[in-house]
Amino acid sequence: MSDRNALIADFLAGAGLAEARRDPLPGDASTRRYERLTTPAGSTLMLMDQPPATESLPCDPSWTAAQRHAAGWNAVARLSAGRIEAFAAVAAHLRHAGLSAPEIVAVDAPNGLAVIEDFGDDLFARVIEDGEPQAPLYLAAVEAIARLHLTGLLPEVMPGLGGDWPLLTYDAIALQGGADLFVEWMPKLHPGLHFGPAARDEWQAAWAPVVAMGEARAWVMAHRDYHAENLLWLPDRSGHRRVGLIDFQDAVLAHPVWDLHSLLQDARRDVPPELEAVALDYYFDIMQVDREEYRRDYAALAALNEARILGVFARLIARDGKPRYRQFMPRMWGHLEQNLKRPELSQVRSWFDRHVPKEMRG
Incomplete structure (x- = not known):
């Protein structure tokens, strides 16, 4: 047994789950x-396994821009570095707001x-593929976003079972x-492209x-990765609680439209334009906001x-040898x-017209 497996076995035993059968699930890009x-009684739970040493450090709230760049990508982007304590703290906040985030049963954050x-x-994504009408799911997901946006004053630090976690701004x-x-x-990914210093400044x-x-x-608060592969349909619940939330550990303070465009301009599946329009109007009706300002933003x-x-997918393909992400790029180019x-x-459109040939956009 590897050291990691022994550690997990001890953790599960401490949680009273030594006899539980363990079935791995397919991985993702993380x-x-x-x-x-x-369990022997037939009930199920999920084990989340995120070794802390596999990623660069998350962002300390006090760090300067230079310190963030020196620390690495997670600090620049204000990602959680997969920290379990981030997941647990955000889950607690979401559940307090009346949303369907998983209950945390046991944690070993270190x-x-x-x-x-x-x-x-x-x-x-799967239940829609199996024939479930998609409009009710998407409108429930919009309800959940609105519920999150109506929760009032947000804490600078969120407490959780694994420890406190800061709620940082998705800043410049x-x-x-x-x-x-x-x-x-x-x-x-495309060696024919070259962006010199002047092009990068522009x-x-x-x-x-x-x-x-x-x-x-x-x-x-923005979930930050809010799309059909990260939302679970829980039809036995009601209203916005039918939307099960996962993969929210990178939550930040952000513009209210952030989760909306993640949901409705999805990289992995087509959302019909008419459904996108209905969903946006539904959000605008709930929140009573300036529609034109929000559409512009x-x-x-x-x-x-x-x-x-598109940059992330290029990195996954060119650096990490994951060519399957190429299939999603034409959809992203279409949205862009x-x-x-x-x-x-x-000004952005002009930059693309001058620096990225049409045949490379897709």
């Missing part, structure tokens, strides 16, 4: 893995282990750093108004996020091209 635990409630396998450094993944990694200048807006209007931050995701039609994004 360094985290899951196992389904089935060793990156947790046992959590099992929401089953009914991911939105993180937003621009995300966009910059495109100019850093796309040339490594890139940052083009995005500057979007970045400033995103930071200035960051006032709600929605398109701008969605475009920035799509540039970021559509958003760049907005007049306020003309």
Whole structure:
């Protein structure tokens, strides 16, 4: 038995789960893995296994820009580095807000282990593939976002079973750093592309108004990875509680549209434009906000996020040898091209027209 397996066995024994059957689940792009635990009585739980040493440090709230860049990508982007205590603290906040986040059964934060409630396998993407009408699921997901946005004053530090965790702002450094993944990694996927110092300066200048807006209007908690592969359908519950939330450990203070565009301009599946429009109107009706302002911000931050995701996919393919992410890139290019039609994004659109040939956008 490896040291890690022995550690997990001891942790499960301490949680009263020594006799549980362990069934690994398929992995994703992260360094985290899951196992389904089935007790002798037939009930199930989930083991979350995230070794802390596998990632660079998360962002200390006191760090300067230079310190964040020196510490690595997690600090720049204000990612949690997969820390179990982040998951547990955000879960506690979400549950307090009346949302369906998993109950935390046991935690060993220093060793990156947790046992959590099992929401089953009914991911939105899978139940839609199996024939479930998608509009009720998406509108329930919008209800859950609105519920989160209506929770009032947010804490600077969230307590949880694994310890306290700060709620940081998705600030200009993180937003621009995300966009910059495109100019850093796309040339490594397409050697014909080259972005010299002047092009990179123009890139940052083009995005500057979007970045400033995103930071200035960051006032709600954003799940940050809110899409059909991270939401579970819980039909036995009611209203927004039918939406089971997972993978929220990177939550930050962000603009209210952030989770909306993650949900409705999904990298992995097509959301019909008419459903996107209905879902946005549903959110606007619940929140009573300035529709045109929010549509403008929605398109701008969605475009920035799509540039970021294209850079992430290029990195996964070129550096990590994961070619399956290539299949999602045409969809992201399509969303990006559509958003760049907005007049306020003309400077960004001009940059793409000058530096990225049409045949490489797809």
